[in-house]
Every structure is written in C-alpha cells, then in structure tokens.
Amino acid sequence: MKIPRLTTLASLAVLVVLALFPVIGIPLSWLNYLFTFFICLALANMWNLLAGYTGLICLCPHAFVGLAGYTLAIGSWVGVPFQAGLIAGAAVAALFALLISFPVFRMRGIYFAIGTLILPEALKAWFNYWRPVGNVYQGMGAGYSVTGVEGVTLGDTFWLGLAIAAASIFLVHIILRARLGLGLTAIRDNENTAASAGVNVFRLKLYSFLIAAFIMGIAGAAYYIYSPRINPVGGFNISWLLLPLMATVIGGEGLEEGPIIGAAIVTFLRFLLADYGAWSLFIQGIILLVVVVVMPQGIAGLLRQVGAYRFPLRLFQAVEGRIHENVK
Amino acid sequence: MSETAVLSIDRLNKHFGGIVAVKDLSFEVQAGEILGLMGPNGAGKTTLLNMIAGTYSPSSGRVNFCGRDITGLPAHKLCHLGIARTYQIPQPFTSLSARQNILVATKYGGKKAAGMEHDKIFDLVNLSEQKDMLARDLATVSLKRLELARALASNPTLLLLDEVAAGSTDAELPRILGIIEEIRKMGKTVVLVEHVMKVMVEAVDRIIVIDKGEKIAEGTPGEVMKDEKVIAAYFG
Ligand SMILES: Nc1ncnc2c1ncn2[C@@H]1O[C@H](COP(=O)(O)OP(=O)(O)O)[C@@H](O)[C@H]1O
Ligand SMILES: [Mg+2]
Numbered sequence: 174m175k176i177p178r179l180t181t182l183a184s185l186a187v188l189v190v191l192a193l194f195p196v197i198g199i200p201l202s203w204l205n206y207l208f209t210f211f212i213c214l215a216l217a218n219m220w221n222l223l224a225g226y227t228g229l230i231c232l233c234p235h236a237f238v239g240l241a242g243y244t245l246a247i248g249s250w251v252g253v254p255f256q257a258g259l260i261a262g263a264a265v266a267a268l269f270a271l272l273i274s275f276p277v278f279r280m281r282g283i284y285f286a287i288g289t290l291i292l293p294e295a296l297k298a299w300f301n302y303w304r305p306v307g308n309v310y311q312g313m314g315a316g317y318s319v320t321g322v323e324g325v326t327l328g329d330t331f332w333l334g335l336a337i338a339a340a341s342i343f344l345v346h347i348i349l350r351a352r353l354g355l356g357l358t359a360i361r362d363n364e365n366t367a368a369s370a371g372v373n374v375f376r377l378k379l380y381s382f383l384i385a386a387f388i389m390g391i392a393g394a395a396y397y398i399y400s401p402r403i404n405p406v407g408g409f410n411i412s413w414l415l416l417p418l419m420a421t422v423i424g425g426e427g428l429e430e431g432p433i434i435g436a437a438i439v440t441f442l443r444f445l446l447a448d449y450g451a452w453s454l455f456i457q458g459i460i461l462l463v464v465v466v467v468m469p470q471g472i473a474g475l476l477r478q479v480g481a482y483r484f485p486l487r488l489f490q491a492v493e494g495r496i497h498e499n500v501k
Numbered sequence: 502m503s504e505t506a507v508l509s510i511d512r513l514n515k516h517f518g519g520i521v522a523v524k525d526l527s528f529e530v531q532a533g534e535i536l537g538l539m540g541p542n543g544a545g546k547t548t549l550l551n552m553i554a555g556t557y558s559p560s561s562g563r564v565n566f567c568g569r570d571i572t573g574l575p576a577h578k579l580c581h582l583g584i585a586r587t588y589q590i591p592q593p594f595t596s597l598s599a600r601q602n603i604l605v606a607t608k609y610g611g612k613k614a615a616g617m618e619h620d621k622i623f624d625l626v627n628l629s630e631q632k633d634m635l636a637r638d639l640a641t642v643s644l645k646r647l648e649l650a651r652a653l654a655s656n657p658t659l660l661l662l663d664e665v666a667a668g669s670t671d672a673e674l675p676r677i678l679g680i681i682e683e684i685r686k687m688g689k690t691v692v693l694v695e696h697v698m699k700v701m702v703e704a705v706d707r708i709i710v711i712d713k714g715e716k717i718a719e720g721t722p723g724e725v726m727k728d729e730k731v732i733a734a735y736f737g
Contacts, residue, residue, distance in 0.1 A: 358596065362596055
C-alpha cells in the first residue's frame with residue numbers, strides 16, 4: 174500500500190507536540206522518562222541499523238557511550254563548552270569505531286560479536302587509572318563530573334534528546350531508501366553474493382559502523398549532560414548494550430518501526446519496575462525471552478502480520494482523498 | 502598469451518589444507534568464446550570459478566583478465582572490471598524481491614552496469630512474472646534464473662556460469678540454450694560449467710575437462726567425448 178503523505182504530517186505533529194512538553198507544564202518525572210526514552214530510541218535505532226540492516230551484531234555500544242561521555246567530561250575540565258563536547262564525544266566514538274574496524278571486520282558472525290564485546294571492558298580498565306585532568310569526584314575510581322552544565326535545564330536536555338532521537342529515525346529512513354540501504358541489506362542477506370555483485374563489503378560495513386558509533390556517541394554524551402557524572406563502571410556499563418538490544422529485539426529487528434516500539438516498551442518497563450532493582454533486569458530478560466520465542470520478528474513483525482497498520486493507513490488515505498476533493 | 506584472450510589462467514593451484522582442489526591448471530579463453538568446463542563432482546570446477554571471480558585467492562599461479570593481472574583481487578573489484586558469476590547453489594538476497602536482487606548489481610556493478618535494462622533481463626531469463634516476489638519465496642529453478650539475471654545485470658565482459666542447467670527438465674533445456682545463444686550475441690565471453698551433455702554439445706565452442714584438479718582433455722565437444730581419459734574419468 175502506498176504510504177499517504179499524511180503519515181509524514183502526523184509524525185511531524187507528534188514531534189511538535191513533544192517539543193511543547195517542557196513549556197506546557199508536563200510533570201518533571203515525565204520529562205525524565207521521556208528523555209531516557211529518547212536516548213534509548215537513538216541507541217536502538219543505531220543498533221538496528223547494524224544488526225537489523227547490516228548483519229553486524231555489535232556488542233560494544235557501551236564503548237561508544239563511555240568514550241563520548243568521557244570526552245565530554247574531560248573536555249569540560251579544559252574549557253571545552255558542552256555543545257562542542259557533545260560533537261567531540263561523538264567524533265571520538267566514531268574514530269574509535271574506525272580504528273577497531275580493521276581487526277573486527279575480519280571476524281564474521283558470532284566472532285565479530287565476541288570481538289566487539291571485549292572492547293568496552295578494555296576501555297573500562299584503561300579509564301580506571303587514566304586521569305589526564307581535574308579532580309576525582311567523591312573518591313570513586315576515575316570518575317569525572319561534567320562542569321559547565323549548571324545552566325542547562327531539564328527542558329534543554331529534553332529538547333536535545335528529542336532532536337537526537339528524531340534525527341536517528343530520519344537518518345535510518347533516508348539510508349534505507351538510498352543506494353547505501355540496498356547495499357547494506359544485500360550484505361546482511363549474503364556477503365559473498367554482495368561482493369560478487371560489486372558491493373565493497375568492507376567499506377559499506379564501515380559506513381554503517383561509523384554512522385552508528387557517531388549517533389550512539391552523541392546520545393551517550395547527551396545523557397552525561399543530563400546526568401553530569403561519569404565513572405568507568407557507569408560509562409562502560411553493559412546496560413548501554415542491553416537497552417538498545419532489548420528494544421530492537423522486542424520491537425522488531427530489521428523493521429524500521431521496531432526500535433521505536435521497543436524503546437517505548439523498555440522505557441515503560443523501567444518506569445514500572447523502578448522499585449525492584451535487580452529484579453527489573455531479570456523480568457526484562459524474561460520478557461525478551463518470551464518475545465523471541467513467541468514473536469520472532471518482534472512486536473512490529475506481529476503488527477505487520479495481523480495488518481494492524483492497515484486501518485490507520487486507510488483512514489489517512491480517506492482523509493487525504495477528502496482534502497484533495499475540497500481543494501478541487 | 503594471445504592478444505585476444507579475455508581470460509588467461511597460468512599454472513593455477515588451490516589447496517584446502519591437504520586437499521589439492523586445483524592443480525597446475527593453465528588455459529585461455531578468447532573474446533566472444535564460450536568455453537565449456539567439465540569434470541566429475543569434486544573435480545575443482547567451482548573452486549576454479551571462485552578463484553577467477555575473487556571469492557578465493559589462489560595458492561599459487563596467475564589469473565589475467567583482458568591483459569591485466571587480477572590474481573587475488575577482491576570480488577567486488579573484479580565485478581567492476583567486468584567479471585560476473587552465478588553460484589551453483591543459488592545465493593540470493595533472500596529478503597529482497599527479485600527486482601531488488603538485480604538492482605544491487607545495477608547500482609553497485611560500476612559504470613558499465615548502468616545501461617542494462619531490467620525488463621529485458623527478466624524477459625531473457627523468463628522471470629518477468631516473478632520479479633516482485635521475495636527471493637525467499639522463489640522455487641530453486643527460479644533462483645537459478647535469478648542468479649543468471651544478477652550476473653547479467655552488472656553487464657560483464659566475462660560471465661562464469663556454474664551449472665545453470667542442473668536440475669532443469671528436458672523441456673526447459675531449449676530455453677536455456679536460447680539464453681546462452683542470446684548471451685553469445687551480446688558478445689560476452691563465457692565459461693560454462695555444466696554436466697548436462699546436451700547443453701555442452703550444442704552451446705559451447707570448446708571444452709576443457711578436468712579431473713582431480715588437473716586438465717585431462719581439451720578440444721571441440723566431438724573430440725572430447727571420444728577421449729579415453731574423459732571416458733575413464735566419468736565411467737571408470
Ligand atoms: N571451502 C572449501 N574448503 C575445503 N575444501 C573445499 C572447499 N571448496 C571445495 N573444496 C574441496 O575441493 C574439491 C573441489 O571441489 P569443487 O570445486 O566444489 O568441485 P566441483 O565444483 O568440480 O564439483 C573437493 O574435494 C571439495 O571438497
Ligand atoms: Mg561445483
């Protein structure tokens with residue numbers, strides 16, 4: 174079915190309404206949860222770009238997040254404003270991706286996954302003793318606070334998160350409809366055939382990896398503007414991997430709307446299970462397991478299967494038809 | 502090496518651990534020629550194509566393409582230079598439609614690929630009815646044709662066809678022979694690996710027979726079929 178233009182309009186309307194939230198007196202706790210949703214969404218979108226569209230099971234988002242957070246924090250101690258630190262953090266994450274691409278792309282499938290999983294651990298160890306500038310905060314390991322963000326309000330970080338999440342959706346949308354998207358899908362389906370058909374497999378994987386590292390980095394840095402303290406255990410925490418992984422798999426891997434649905438669910442679960450500490454992760458794990466078994470294509474896959482999008486799309490089409498008639 | 506050779510193989514070897522899959526193989530293919538490659542199962546035919554197309558790099562020896570040493574170049578570069586291949590066991594992009602499958606070759610096959618018209622290719626391989634189906638929903642016979650379509654879509658100079666007729670019924674053979682004839686008319690050079698004798702006898706200019714990685718006979722289809730070594734390799 175042709176996607177009616179109203180769908181774009183509706184998405185924009187949602188974006189505008191969300192952007193108004195900080196100024197119309199929405200409870201602060203909502204803004205907080207929505208901010209974590211935005212960060213989770215950006216990470217999940219990029220994880221989906223890698224796992225769902227390029228066939229790269231990348232288990233090192235926490236390397237990108239931690240590096241970007243540390244770049245922001247250390248930068249803030251030598252006078253780099255946080256806006257520049259945000260971009261610098263993303264750039265460092267992408268640079269790291271570039272450096273590791275040569276060794277890790279030699280590995281395929283599960284070996285690639287394991288290879289990437291080791292990296293954040295190494296970084297964690299490194300940042301435990303490497304302390305180029307500033308003071309230890311609260312005596313915890315090699316922790317840093319981010320300075321110069323005192324004037325940043327919750328509304329500001331909310332908008333920043335919203336912008337990053339929206340950009341990540343838009344970016345994937347564009348990539349999938351471009352030549353790059355076709356090449357990535359080809360690689361995911363069959364690397365050998367892709368190469369035989371002229372696809373430079375290494376280069377395309379690298380593009381995808383760099384884009385993902387950059388956006389994951391910017392999302393991570395945004396989080397550390399919002400919560401301006403970082404230490405190796407937090408910055409390189411595996412939950413930065415589990416969050417987008419669960420969101421993507423629950424929502425629907427390799428489907429554009431999958432991470433959006435998944436990120437909403439994962440964030441909502443976090444809200445529901447906030448008081449249960451360690452049990453929270455356990456329950457989320459169970460849910461993940463159930464989804465994988467019952468809905469191999471995630472919730473989005475199930476929605477597509479039962480034709481759940483048909484009604485809203487028809488509605489939009491009907492409305493659009495009316496508008497056209499009235500214009501005539 | 503003669504000047505018109507599109508492909509020239511010089512003492513090519515390939516080992517897998519202790520197995521010698523291709524041994525000291527040398528031959529040439531002239532521009533516009535259709536060369537048949539025969540040999541019992543496990544003779545090393547697919548391995549040879551894999552080395553020419555860049556999927557494997559040879560253990561030793563040289564591969565020349567249009568006068569240029571291409572030994573060990575990666576597959577995508579060879580595609581850009583003008584070599585396309587089909588896989589014996591179809592290797593489609595399963596989640597893409599047939600049309601998108603060949604679109605990959607058009608978009609990534611380099612400048613020369615731009616001129617190929619999809620509808621003509623689909624017509625040629627008799628896949629027009631199924632071009633909007635997902636590759637994972639296609640039957641094996643259709644997937645074999647899709648292999649051919651994808652290989653043609655990058656508009657190659659040299660086409661490597663690995664058992665495109667295998668699994669076809671006798672009724673389908675004329676169609677396949679027709680396709681090969683069309684490919685010949687396009688002026689393409691072809692290396693055709695095939696077991697189906699009818700295709701060999703009717704479509705190719707010259708045959709090379711390999712057994713256990715070594716060349717055991719070479720000549721016109723008529724000559725080769727009478728060769729004692731060939732008869733021994735197949736029936737002995
Ligand atoms: N990737 C591989 N690893 C190990 N052995 C291989 C590989 N590919 C082919 N071989 C071996 O090389 C030999 C030739 O195989 P192949 O080229 O597929 O033969 P053909 O296509 O003539 O039937 C066989 O003994 C096969 O087992
Ligand atoms: Mg074979």
